[in-house]
Amino acid sequence: MAHKAALIGGGVIGGGWAARFLLNGWDVAVFDPDPEAPRKVAEVLANARASLPQLSDGPMPGEGSLSFAARISDACTGADYVQESVGERLDLKHRVLAEIQSAAPGVPIGSSTSGFKPSQLQEGAADPSTILVTHPFNPVYLLPLIEVVPSPATAPEIVARVKDTLTTLGLFPLHVRKEIDAHIADRFLEAVWREALWLVKDGIATTEEIDEAIRMGFGLRWGQMGLFETYRIAGGEAGMRHFLEQFGPCLTWPWTKLMDVPEFNDELVELIAGQSDAQSGHHSIRDLERIRDQNLVGFLRALKDRDWGAGRVLNAWDTARREEAMPGAEPLEMVRLTVLPGWIDYNGHMTESRYLFASSETTDAFLRHIGAGLDYVAGGHSYYTAETHILHKGEAKVGDQITGRLQVLAADEKRLHVFVTLARGEDVVATLEQMLLHVDMGAGRTCPAAPEVLERLMPIATAHAALPRPDGAGRFVGQRKS
Amino acid sequence: MAHKAALIGGGVIGGGWAARFLLNGWDVAVFDPDPEAPRKVAEVLANARASLPQLSDGPMPGEGSLSFAARISDACTGADYVQESVGERLDLKHRVLAEIQSAAPGVPIGSSTSGFKPSQLQEGAADPSTILVTHPFNPVYLLPLIEVVPSPATAPEIVARVKDTLTTLGLFPLHVRKEIDAHIADRFLEAVWREALWLVKDGIATTEEIDEAIRMGFGLRWGQMGLFETYRIAGGEAGMRHFLEQFGPCLTWPWTKLMDVPEFNDELVELIAGQSDAQSGHHSIRDLERIRDQNLVGFLRALKDRDWGAGRVLNAWDTARREEAMPGAEPLEMVRLTVLPGWIDYNGHMTESRYLFASSETTDAFLRHIGAGLDYVAGGHSYYTAETHILHKGEAKVGDQITGRLQVLAADEKRLHVFVTLARGEDVVATLEQMLLHVDMGAGRTCPAAPEVLERLMPIATAHAALPRPDGAGRFVGQRKS
Numbered sequence: 001m002a003h004k005a006a007l008i009g010g011g012v013i014g015g016g017w018a019a020r021f022l023l024n025g026w027d028v029a030v031f032d033p034d035p036e037a038p039r040k041v042a043e044v045l046a047n048a049r050a051s052l053p054q055l056s057d058g059p060m061p062g063e064g065s066l067s068f069a070a071r072i073s074d075a076c077t078g079a080d081y082v083q084e085s086v087g088e089r090l091d092l093k094h095r096v097l098a099e100i101q102s103a104a105p106g107v108p109i110g111s112s113t114s115g116f117k118p119s120q121l122q123e124g125a126a127d128p129s130t131i132l133v134t135h136p137f138n139p140v141y142l143l144p145l146i147e148v149v150p151s152p153a154t155a156p157e158i159v160a161r162v163k164d165t166l167t168t169l170g171l172f173p174l175h176v177r178k179e180i181d182a183h184i185a186d187r188f189l190e191a192v193w194r195e196a197l198w199l200v201k202d203g204i205a206t207t208e209e210i211d212e213a214i215r216m217g218f219g220l221r222w223g224q225m226g227l228f229e230t231y232r233i234a235g236g237e238a239g240m241r242h243f244l245e246q247f248g249p250c251l252t253w254p255w256t257k258l259m260d261v262p263e264f265n266d267e268l269v270e271l272i273a274g275q276s277d278a279q280s281g282h283h284s285i286r287d288l289e290r291i292r293d294q295n296l297v298g299f300l301r302a303l304k305d306r307d308w309g310a311g312r313v314l315n316a317w318d319t320a321r322r323e324e325a326m327p328g329a330e331p332l333e334m335v336r337l338t339v340l341p342g343w344i345d346y347n348g349h350m351t352e353s354r355y356l357f358a359s360s361e362t363t364d365a366f367l368r369h370i371g372a373g374l375d376y377v378a379g380g381h382s383y384y385t386a387e388t389h390i391l392h393k394g395e396a397k398v399g400d401q402i403t404g405r406l407q408v409l410a411a412d413e414k415r416l417h418v419f420v421t422l423a424r425g426e427d428v429v430a431t432l433e434q435m436l437l438h439v440d441m442g443a444g445r446t447c448p449a450a451p452e453v454l455e456r457l458m459p460i461a462t463a464h465a466a467l468p469r470p471d472g473a474g475r476f477v478g479q480r481k482s
Numbered sequence: 483m484a485h486k487a488a489l490i491g492g493g494v495i496g497g498g499w500a501a502r503f504l505l506n507g508w509d510v511a512v513f514d515p516d517p518e519a520p521r522k523v524a525e526v527l528a529n530a531r532a533s534l535p536q537l538s539d540g541p542m543p544g545e546g547s548l549s550f551a552a553r554i555s556d557a558c559t560g561a562d563y564v565q566e567s568v569g570e571r572l573d574l575k576h577r578v579l580a581e582i583q584s585a586a587p588g589v590p591i592g593s594s595t596s597g598f599k600p601s602q603l604q605e606g607a608a609d610p611s612t613i614l615v616t617h618p619f620n621p622v623y624l625l626p627l628i629e630v631v632p633s634p635a636t637a638p639e640i641v642a643r644v645k646d647t648l649t650t651l652g653l654f655p656l657h658v659r660k661e662i663d664a665h666i667a668d669r670f671l672e673a674v675w676r677e678a679l680w681l682v683k684d685g686i687a688t689t690e691e692i693d694e695a696i697r698m699g700f701g702l703r704w705g706q707m708g709l710f711e712t713y714r715i716a717g718g719e720a721g722m723r724h725f726l727e728q729f730g731p732c733l734t735w736p737w738t739k740l741m742d743v744p745e746f747n748d749e750l751v752e753l754i755a756g757q758s759d760a761q762s763g764h765h766s767i768r769d770l771e772r773i774r775d776q777n778l779v780g781f782l783r784a785l786k787d788r789d790w791g792a793g794r795v796l797n798a799w800d801t802a803r804r805e806e807a808m809p810g811a812e813p814l815e816m817v818r819l820t821v822l823p824g825w826i827d828y829n830g831h832m833t834e835s836r837y838l839f840a841s842s843e844t845t846d847a848f849l850r851h852i853g854a855g856l857d858y859v860a861g862g863h864s865y866y867t868a869e870t871h872i873l874h875k876g877e878a879k880v881g882d883q884i885t886g887r888l889q890v891l892a893a894d895e896k897r898l899h900v901f902v903t904l905a906r907g908e909d910v911v912a913t914l915e916q917m918l919l920h921v922d923m924g925a926g927r928t929c930p931a932a933p934e935v936l937e938r939l940m941p942i943a944t945a946h947a948a949l950p951r952p953d954g955a956g957r958f959v960g961q962r963k964s
Contacts, residue, residue, distance in 0.1 A: 012718060137699040138716055145699030172698045178686050185695040187681070191673040196709055199669070204660050211708025213667040215791050216654045217619040217627035219704030224777035225770075226693025226701065227678055228754070229762050233770050234620055236494060240758040244751045269726045272710070276722040280711050288707075288715050294788055295706035302780025308773060309697050342787035342797075346859050347923065352867050353842055357835035377829060385834050388872040389959045417960060433959045441829065476958035477871045477915045478899060 002027045002064055006075040006104070008096055009085035010037035010068075013112050015044030016140025017083050018066065023052050023141070024169050025061035030068050031075040038068055043286075048141035050401065051293040053336045055142075055170075055300055057318050057365045072096065073103035081165055083134065085112040093121055101126050108162045110134030110148075114186050117179040118151040129155035134162060134173075135183055139289075142296045144172035144313045147183045170317035172310070200272055207272060208279035223299055224309050294338060318368075331405040331421065331467070332460070334365035339400045350396035350429075356388065359420045359432040362404030366418070370456040372449065381450065383416060383436040391472045394429040396422075402429065407470060411461035413448035414438045419470050431472045484509045484546055488557040488586070490578055491567035492519035492550075495594050497526030498622025499565050500548065505534050505623070506651045507543030512550050513557040520550055525768075530623035533775040535822050537624075537652075537782055537796050554578065555585035563647055565616065567594040575603055583608050590644045592616030592630075596668050599661040600633040611637035616644060616655075617665055621771075624778045626654035626795045629665045652799035654792070682754055689754060690761035705781055706791050814942075816847035817886040821878045832878035832911075838870070841902045841914040844886030848900070852938040854931070863932065865898060865918040873954045876911040878904075884911065889952060893943035895930035896920045901952050913954045 005021040007014050010032035018041050021028045030041060045066075053060050069075035076082055082100050086092055093111065100109055109131050111121055122128035133149035146166050150159045163173040176183055182190060199205045205213070221230050228240070235243030280288065303311025337358055345351035367373055367383055376382070396402055403423050410417040416436040422429050440447040449457070487503040489496050492514035500523050503510045512523060527548075551557035558564055564582050568574055575593065582591055593603055593615050604610035615631035628648050632641045645655040658665055664672060681687045687695070703712050710722070717725030762770065785793025819840055827833035849855055849865055858864070878884055885905050892899040898918040904911050922929040931939070 012716070137703075143699050143702060145695065147695070172694070174691060174694050174698065176687070176691075180686050184681065184687050184692065185699050187677050188674050188696065189700060191677045192670050192709060195669050195673045199666065204662050205658070205666050207710035209656060209658075210666065211710050212654070212656050213627065213629070214670065214704050214708035215706060216656065216795070217625050217667050218671060219701070219706075219708065220625060220778055220781055220792065221619075221774070222696050222701030223705040223781060224697060224701075225774060226696035227674060228689035228693050228758050229770065230774075232758050232762055233767060233774060234494070236767060240755040241751060244754060269723055272726060273722040276710050276714050280714055285715060285718060288711065291788070291790060292703070292707055292712075292715060295785065295790060296702055298784025298788060299702055299705060299781050302784050303777060306773070306776055306780060308777055310702065313698070340787045341789050342793075346856055347864050347866065349866075351842065352870070353835045353839040356838045356872075360833065360835055382829050384829065384831075384874070386874055387957075387959050388834070388870075388874075390838075390870040390872070392866075392868055392870075435959055474958055474960070475869075476956055476961075477869050477917055478956070479958075 003080045004029065004078055006031070006069075006079035006082045006100070007085065008032075008072055008075065008082065008100065009087075009112070010034070010041045011085065012040070012044060012138060013136060013140060014083070014085040015041040016048070016136065016138060017085065017112070019045045019048030019052065019141040020169050020171070022064045022066055023048060023060060025064050027064040028066050029075040029079070030066070031070075031072050032068070041066070044139075044141070047139070047289055047293055050290070050338065051139075051297050052141050054297045054338065055304070055314050056321075057335070057368055061321065072099040076100055076103035076107070079104050079107055081162070082107055082109045083112065084109060088113060088115050090116060090120060094124060097121060097125060097131060101130070106130060108132070108158050108165075110162060112136055114182060117181065118149050118154060119179060122151055122153050128153040130158055132159060132162065133176075133179075133183065134166065135186075136171075137185070139293060139296070142293060142300065144170065144310045145185065146171045146173050147176050147185065148173045149176040149179055149183055151179055167316075168320065170314060172313045197268070197272070200275065201268055206279070207275040211279070224303060294340065297338075331407040331464070332366065332369070333403055333405050334362045334369070335404040337361065337402045337404065339396045339398055339402060341398050344398055348397065350400075352390075352392075355390060355392070355396075355422060355430045356432065358402055358404055358422050359388075359390075359430075359434070362406050362420045362422075363418060363434065363436070365404075366406045370453055370460070372453050376450070376453065377441075380441050381447070382439060382441055383449075384439050385434055386437050387435045389433045389475060389477075391431045391433075391475060392429075393431065394424070394427050396424060396429045400424045400429075407467060408457075408461045408464040409433075409469070409473060411457055413454065414446045416457070419473055421470065431470065433473055433475075485562045486511065486560050488513070488551075488561035488564045488582075489567065490514075490554055490557065490564065490582065491569075491594070492516070492523045493567065494522070494526060494620060495618060495622060496565075496567040497523040498530070498618065498620060499567065499594070501527045501530030501534065501623040502651050502653070504546045504548055505530060505543075507546050509546040510548050511557040511561070512548070513552075513554050514550070523548070526621075526623070529621070529771055529775055532772070533621075533779050534623050534652075536779045537786070538800060538822065554581040558582055558585035558589070561586050561589055563644070564589055564591045565594065566591060570595060570597050572598060572602060576606060579603060579607060579613060583612070588612060590614070590640045590647075592644060594618055596664060599663065600631050600636060601661060604633055604635050610635040612640050614641060614644065615658075615661075615665065616648065617668075618653075619667070621775060621778070624775060624782065626652065626792050627667065628653045628655050629658050629667065630655040631658040631661050631665055633661055649798075650802065652796060654795045679750070679754070682757065683750055688761070689757040693761070706785060814848075814889070815885060815887050816844045816851070819843065819884045819886070821880055821882040821884060826880055830879065832882075834872075834874075837872060837874070837878075837904060837912045838914065840884055840886055840904050841872075841912075841916070844888050844902050844904075845900060845916065845918070847886075848888045852935055852942070854935050858932070858935070859923075862923050863929070864921060864923055865931075866921050867916055868919050869917045871915045871957060871959075873913045873915075873957060874911075875913065876906070876909050878906060878911045882906045882911075889949060890939075890943045890946040891915070891951070891955060893939055895936065896928045898939070901955055903952070913952065915955055915957075 004027045007030045010030045018028050111133050118133045122131050132154045135147040137143040137145050166173040231243050232240050303309050304314045343350050343354040405421045407419045420432040437446045438449040486509045489512045492512045500510050591613050600615045604613050614636045617629040619625040619627050648655040713725050714722050785791050786796045825832050825836040887903045889901045902914040919928050920931040
């Protein structure tokens with residue numbers, strides 16, 4: 001039976017939580033008195049559907065069902081987990097938490113608050129033991145970080161259960177051991193924000209110049225290593241102690257103006273908002289969301305290839321779901337890709353090598369699926385492509401969602417004959433037929449695949465043998481249509 | 483003739499500059515009294531050779547020559563540009579700058595300083611007009627950001643010339659219009675660093691927890707959009723003004739401890755260094771450098787595919803080099819490509835989609851040759867690939883020189899049937915057979931090619947008709963060898 005999450009508050013953050021749960025197969029009930037909430041959640045969900053599956057190398061579970069409840073108690077009935085994402089007012093949060101607890105006693109309640117400590121949320125609660133902070137980062141459906149902050153009154157078994165739940169959603173629960181204002185990450189964001197306001201106010205830099213100073217330099221470093229690991233490298237062979245001794249004294253230099261808060265007035269708002277309009281106003285917010293999401297997908301996939309940082313979280317998420325998956329008698333939907341601007345040729349269509357790229361992504365995902373992924377290759381065996389036929393049937397354009405499905409035409413111990421269909425919705429844009437040979441990489445010749453690979457491959461080949469031979473299989477270049 | 487850069491100071495930063503210049507075809511002379519300097523520069527250069535070419539989609543220029551000079555004046559002789567990267571002591575920098583200026587009058591001098599303002603560097607200089615700050619970020623051979631900070635005494639034409647030079651190296655010169663302590667980016671780094679020291683000192687979080695709080699969340703955001711563009715999205719449809727109004731008041735909250743500097747003593751050093759050892763000590767610094775570089779390559783390639791942020795800088799760098807290095811178009815030997823590290827799959831061979839990429843480069847060059855290049859396409863006509871057969875006959879590895887040759891199998895007014903051979907020396911690594919159709923792009927259907935194109939194509943087709951039919955032409959996937 002599907003799990004159920006109750007989400008109290010359905011804005012950008014609540015919508016992001018909804019997408020995380022739904023796309024991982026949970027049913028979701030949302031309570032939000034805002035009549036616009038269903039539209040807002042639907043918009044976040046559309047963005048999530050277009051991006052989160054691109055991080056998965058196996059089929060995603062069937063999407064859970066989404067409903068909107070008229071009362072908090074209705075949303076919470078039967079819930080395994082409750083996430084509170086209402087406005088940042090403590091009295092409001094106290095009232096909402098009391099209603100949740102009377103409807104769903106004993107059920108863990110995570111709060112998305114960035115400003116309150118868990119002990120503040122627990123004040124006056126009937127049962128403080130189920131309440132903790134689970135602070136996400138936007139976009140919730142892509143960024144893995146969740147700050148999990150219990151107070152001493154939160155039950156340790158609740159904390160453990162919540163961390164487990166978050167992990168199954170592909171999230172990274174960071175256990176914050178001591179509660180503190182703004183938890184951890186937002187303290188850094190606040191520090192940078194204050195400095196940025198000064199730089200703009202004093203006319204040193206515009207919002208665009210500040211953004212470039214971040215994303216062309218240290219921002220790239222921080223997405224894959226944090227502050228300390230980066231500086232560890234900067235210390236060179238002499239290491240962290242050397243780095244500290246070299247830069248420690250600079251601490252007393254008067255570089256920052258951080259505790260001295262700039263006056264927040266209309267003039268400052270206009271200055272910043274005007275610069276931001278000049279910088280980004282030619283993109284709509286929806287465009288910026290999509291650009292951001294595709295960039296994040298690119299970063300996360302790069303990290304996943306390298307099993308590093310957030311990519312390691314994604315690999316663990318794949319592995320956990322692969323163990324649940326079952327082979328069926330239909331072509332396997334292995335990948336979903338979005339056609340990116342860099343994949344387009346001067347005709348405005350997806351450049352031809354990207355069709356083969358998309359097909360390779362499909363085949364690679366299939367090889368991982370049958371246990372012939374990177375670990376297997378590291379052991380000295382692999383499948384090599386011997387031959388490929390590509391039939392172009394349509395054209396993909398920027399932004400198209402392409403699904404890659406794979407059918408096994410034939411397989412034996414050494415050979416794997418596959419047929420990949422790349423489609424945009426129901427429209428097939430290309431088919432690719434390939435012969436793969438299993439090789440002993442050291443000896444440089446073909447050899448039988450490992451028994452554990454064949455155990456996963458052959459049942460799929462048998463199931464697929466019942467499928468009709470796909471249109472285009474066996475064609476040669478220039479053959480007349482029969 | 484090759485350009486020459488003189489680099490004064492050959493540590494990690496000087497070595498990074500050396501790599502940038504050398505791999506872009508500049509000759510480099512380094513002055514550094516440290517007897518270890520040649521080894522240190524060689525190590526940085528090895529890392530750069532293993533990563534920077536992966537960002538290029540065309541052949542890199544031939545590497546420039548590297549020499550070490552015994553005196554500053556020797557290094558500077560004939561230099562087009564001088565970069566100063568000595569230790570952060572103003573008296574030392576003044577002495578070095580004076581020596582440079584007497585050896586290379588009028589030549590632009592960029593300083594890598596993070597701590598000094600250009601007006602400080604210019605104090606007492608014979609010619610302040612050539613001196614400015616060009617502050618890089620480690621690793622210099624991958625991160626595009628260079629803060630270019632002139633003082634009012636720096637000549638505007640020197641600033642323009644330096645920005646041009648940096649751009650040709652694939653860098654992003656950020657012109658900092660008003661000099662200020664620590665320029666822009668390091669002010670943010672300093673702010674985050676101070677907060678991080680407090681969190682560790684107060685036992686709130688370890689170095690590892692802080693790094694996870696950064697790289698699992700906002701670090702990923704900042705590598706592709708900066709602070710303001712990210713928050714613009716957070717403001718949703720209501721935009722930046724809404725965001726500011728919502729979060730402005732939080733500015734007065736006591737979240738940060740930033741101006742209150744923690745005492746820098748042995749206890750703090752041991753605490754941080756010990757935690758950093760526990761977090762990262764199982765990787766050597768060399769390993770961490772390679773991991774970081776490959777992650778950065780992944781991020782940068784993701785951005786390049788999307789033509790966004792640092793990726794846009796890389797695309798411009800490619801385009802500029804492509805225009806310089808137009809290959810001599812010998813008949814039918816259309817391209818020579820070097821297999822780049824980024825084209826390699828986990829088997830250590832050229833990844834299969836790159837065979838098609840190499841073939842497309844060959845075909846595109848041929849289409850230009852017969853007058854059906856970009857200008858022709860702009861007129862609304864083009865050749866589209868309808869069908870491709872790929873036969874893999876060997877494997878290409880990093881550094882291999884691949885030649886792409888094209889044979890016309892058949893051609894008429896609308897159809898162009900070609901056979902591309904990709905070879906390393908005499909060894910054929912793959913053959914690609916393709917059917918191209920000439921189309922009217924507006925009408926979306928085939929049509930005869932323009933007379934001037936057919937006038938160039940048909941004589942070639944006639945000549946090629948006398949050639950033997952190449953081995954592999956007409957094959958279908960899985961066909962037995964005859």
